[in-house]
Amino acid sequence: MIGRLLTRLIDAQAAWSRPLGDFNHRWMAALLKPLGPLKDVLHGRWLGHPLHSAVTDIPIGALLVSVLLDLLDLRAAADVSLVVAIAFMLLAAVSGVADYVDTDGRARERATVHSALMVVGLVVLVVSLALRAGDPPERTVPVILSIIGLLLVTAGAYVGGDVVYLLGNMVSRHAFRGPGTKWVALDLAPTGLTNLGLLPEATPTRVRAGINDLVVVRVGDSLHALHAVCAHAGAPLAEGTIVDGCLECPWHGSRFRLGDGRAQRGPTVYDQPAYEIRTTEGGGYEVRRSAG
Numbered sequence: 239m240i241g242r243l244l245t246r247l248i249d250a251q252a253a254w255s256r257p258l259g260d261f262n263h264r265w266m267a268a269l270l271k272p273l274g275p276l277k278d279v280l281h282g283r284w285l286g287h288p289l290h291s292a293v294t295d296i297p298i299g300a301l302l303v304s305v306l307l308d309l310l311d312l313r314a315a316a317d318v319s320l321v322v323a324i325a326f327m328l329l330a331a332v333s334g335v336a337d338y339v340d341t342d343g344r345a346r347e348r349a350t351v352h353s354a355l356m357v358v359g360l361v362v363l364v365v366s367l368a369l370r371a372g373d374p375p376e377r378t379v380p381v382i383l384s385i386i387g388l389l390l391v392t393a394g395a396y397v398g399g400d401v402v403y404l405l406g407n408m409v410s411r412h413a414f415r416g417p418g419t420k421w422v423a424l425d426l427a428p429t430g431l432t433n434l435g436l437l438p439e440a441t442p443t444r445v446r447a448g449i450n451d452l453v454v455v456r457v458g459d460s461l462h463a464l465h466a467v468c469a470h471a472g473a474p475l476a477e478g479t480i481v482d483g484c485l486e487c488p489w490h491g492s493r494f495r496l497g498d499g500r501a502q503r504g505p506t507v508y509d510q511p512a513y514e515i516r517t518t519e520g521g522g523y524e525v526r527r528s529a530g
C-alpha cells in the first residue's frame with residue numbers, strides 16, 4: 239500500500255525528471271567520454287560489481303551516526319562523521335554519474351529523481367558542515383540541517399533502490415540463468431544455412447538453442463557462441479560489431495571477449511554467458527554453456 243503510493247508519487251515526477259534526465263545525459267556523456275578506461279573504474283568492472291552500490295551505504299551510515307552524535311552533543315565526533323559522510327557521498331556521486339550516462343527510459347527518469355534528492359541533500363549537509371566551522375556554541379541550525387539532509391538522502395536511497403530492484407538497472411540480465419551442462423541442438427533456421435563454416439567472417443549472427451537466442455561468430459576456422467542478450471541492459475548482441483576479438487554491444491558499447499564472454503569494457507561489470515559448439519553425427523551442431 240505504502241509502496242504503491244510512493245511509486246505513484248515518484249512516477250508523477252516524470253514531467254520534470256524525463257527532460258532533465260535527457261539533458262543531463264547529453265552533457266554528462268560528453269564529459270565522461272574522454273575518460274576512456276577510467277569510466278570503467280567508476281562502473282566497477284575491476285571489482286566485478288557495481289562500484290556505486292558498494293560505496294553508497296557508507297555515507298548513509300556515517301550520516302546517521304553523525305546525527306545521533308549531534309543529539310548526544312558529542313560535537314567533534316559528530317563533525318568527523320559528517321565529513322566522512324560528505325566525502326563518500328562525493329565518491330558515490332562520481333560512480334553514480336558513470337552508471338547514469340548508460341541508463342535509459344524509466345530507469346533514467348527515476349535515477350534523475352534519485353540524483354536530484356542526493357544533490358539537494360549534499361548541499362544541505364555541506365551548509366551544515368560550514369556552519370560548524372569555528373565550533374560555535376549554538377549549533378541548533380546545523381543539527382537541524384543534518385537531520386533534513388539525512389531525510390533527503392534516505393528518500394534518495396529509496397528511489398535509487400527502485401532503479402535497481404524494481405527496474406533491474408545494473409543487474410545482470412543472466413542472473414537467473416544457471417550453468418548448463420547439457421548439450422542442446424542448435425537451430426540454424428534464422429541463418430538460412432546448414433553449415434556454420436559458411437557464415438560471413440566476423441559477423442554476429444543470431445541462432446537458437448532451445449529457449450535461448452545465441453550469437454555465433456566465425457573468425458577464420460573458429461566458431462564462437464555467446465548469449466544474444468547483453469548482460470548489462472539486454473541489448474540484442476546480434477546487432478553488435480566485432481572489435482579487437484570482442485563482440486561490442488550496440489547500445490552502450492560493452493565489449494565481451496568472443497572466446498569466453500569475459501567483459502573487456504564497460505559499462506557492464508558482468509561477463510556474458512559463452513557456449514561451446516560441437517558438430518553432431520547427423521551433420522548439425524550442438525552447444526553447451528561453458529563453465530564460468
Ligand code: FES
Pocket residue numbers: 340468469470471472473487488489490491492504505506
Ligand atoms: S545493453 Fe548496455 S552495454 Fe549492452
